Amino acid sequence: MLILIICVLYIVWAIYRNQPTIIINKSPVDYFDEKQLIVFKERDPNFSRIVFLDFVHLLYVKYYSYYGKKDFDYLTPYLSDTVQHDKTLDLLIGQQVIIISEIVINSVRLFSITRTADEDRIGVEIESNYTVHPAFHTEASGKQHTRYARSERWFFQRKKSLQSLPPEKMQALSCPSCGAAAHFTDAGECKSCKTVIIKGQQQWYVKDRVVLNQSVLNSGDLVAYAEEQGTNLPTLSSPTLLQEIAAFEKQRTIVWSDYWNTFKQQIVQPYFLELNAAWTNHNLTKVRHLISDRLYDANSFWMELYSHYRFNNRLDDLKIQDIQLVKIELDKYYETITVRVFASCFDYTEDSNKKIIAGSNKKRRAYSEYWTFARRAGVEQNETGFDLNSCPQCGAHADKMGQSAICEYCGSKISTGQFSWVLFLITQDENYRG
Ligand SMILES: [Zn+2]
Ligand SMILES: [Zn+2]
Known part of the structure; x- marks a missing residue:
């Protein structure tokens, strides 16, 4: 089942043509040094790998589902200005109105934990698939939909020496200040408590991201046994x-x-x-x-x-x-x-x-x-x-x-x-x- 599909994803992994420069064809083979996590947990005993990865998963799916839509504003407190733009998606949006759906994460894992003078930083590696549909089928939009496989790294950051929030606050993208469901203006002001959320002051936010690989997935790949x-x-x-x-x-x-x-x-x-x-x-x-x-x-x-x-x-x-x-x-x-x-x-x-x-x-x-x-x-x-x-x-x-x-x-x-x-x-x- 999933085994085969994932193997297949690796096989069809090829550099997709016409890629903007953010995509580098690098195979994700680096091992995570568990000692980094042990040291980190001494500073933040509330950190839970499984809760954190679940939070990453949640944010990742919302990022793609909301991309190019008004709802994307809800994510502003969790995203740096740079990661709010994706060149590949902008290119597609520029050509036609698109909808991104069926975002599936096949794997997500810790990749690095580091710190700067002021901030803690966690790198995560994510392998996913998603479908891009033209919102309106036109002559120019050609094919009805295209399924992409992506492998990328997201780097999360927050103020040094913060303690992790409990699972209940990590399982939903709520306001880190008042806890209400995430409703933010594009300036990052919570619509419930009017607090302007400063990124990384209470919760993790995505500072940078790098797309390692992207390829187009075809139906034939489902049955190509590796x-x-x-x-x-x-x-x-x-x-x-x-x-x-x-x-x-x-x-x-x-x-x-x-x-x-x-x-x-x-x-x-x-x-x-x-x-x-x-x-x-x-x-x-x-x-x-x-x-x-x-x-x-x-x-x-x-x-x-x-x-x-x-x-x-x-x-x-x-x-x-x-x-x-x-x-x-x-x-x-x-x-x-x-x-x-x-x-x-x-x-x-x-x-x-x-x-x-x-x-x-x-x-x-x-x-x-x-x-x-x-x-x-x-x-x-x-x-x-x-x-x-x-x-x-x-x-x-x-x-x-x-x-x-x-x-x-x-x-x-x-x-x-x-x-x-x-x-x-x-x-x-x-x-x-x-
Ligand atoms: Zn019951
Ligand atoms: Zn609030």
């Missing part, structure tokens, strides 16, 4: 894994070996099998509460794209070969566990006449993925009796979670990890950087 690239690579376990296990044992008062067996059996295996079954059956309803909002959006998008072309990607007879522990991260708000899952299946794509157009139903394909699960710190629920078909809060059948993972029986939002483990990230083995 050989697995990273299955045989060694597992990138955290260099401080033993200390991480010890810290987790202490926080939870558990014995790791017992906990790990339960976690594999009750969480990783069932989530992995259910999610893949949901993909094959084109229905995410049963697994909605098991995955984060961003992961749900991305999966729904790919699923709809396959159905649009009437392709059916099947993952038959899926078997898990091995599950390896990679990293445990504890912060003030979340605990996250990253594992590497080795699996194999008959992975193939049929067209509407059930003709196999890619992959094979005779030869098994072996692959591996890094999965990151997260849960709010302090959740006491025991994994032993965990039932993925029930709401972890009220115990009712998990059949009415809607699109936003709010249980209709008890009204609780499940997909933020408030009550149980939620899958936040899936990273392909060849893309995982620790």
Whole structure:
């Protein structure tokens, strides 16, 4: 599924013609030095990687959805003057009225943490896709729509020595001063409290951004099967894994070996099998509460794209070969566990006449993925009796979670990890950087 598509994105990665100068063809292979994060968290113990990356995701999607529209003003407190302009998009807008939609992030990760005399700075690497439509179909606008794949770096900045805001204030783009929903003038004045927001004084803002690569994505790319690239690579376990296990044992008062067996059996295996079954059956309803909002959006998008072309990607007879522990991260708000899952299946794509157009139903394909699960710190629920078909809060059948993972029986939002483990990230083995 996603594995293939992402591999394919790499293959079709070519320098798109007629690019303005901001695009440099550089492959994102640099590793993040985790020591930078450890040092940074000593200064800001409220920092949570998973919360921050979710904030980046939110801002990124809004940036593209609002670009060229009046609503873009809502983002002014989060964007420097320079990043409010994108040469490629301006060029497209100059030629015709366009709409940007279906923004999907395939991966987002920390890239660097540095500081200047006055500011802290975090670099993030983002790989995404989005569609550009002409608002009105004209002779000049030619093709109805074009799908782009982009890889870019965003550099966030804020005043030195600030403390991070709690998740509730990071999960929505609200006014950092009064907390009201983001409604700003183009000068950055909050329409609720009239405060002019000075960028970086309370919250992160995007100082610079660089587009590393951009390419046009075609429907044929969906079924162009790439050989697995990273299955045989060694597992990138955290260099401080033993200390991480010890810290987790202490926080939870558990014995790791017992906990790990339960976690594999009750969480990783069932989530992995259910999610893949949901993909094959084109229905995410049963697994909605098991995955984060961003992961749900991305999966729904790919699923709809396959159905649009009437392709059916099947993952038959899926078997898990091995599950390896990679990293445990504890912060003030979340605990996250990253594992590497080795699996194999008959992975193939049929067209509407059930003709196999890619992959094979005779030869098994072996692959591996890094999965990151997260849960709010302090959740006491025991994994032993965990039932993925029930709401972890009220115990009712998990059949009415809607699109936003709010249980209709008890009204609780499940997909933020408030009550149980939620899958936040899936990273392909060849893309995982620790
Ligand atoms: Zn305000
Ligand atoms: Zn419930």
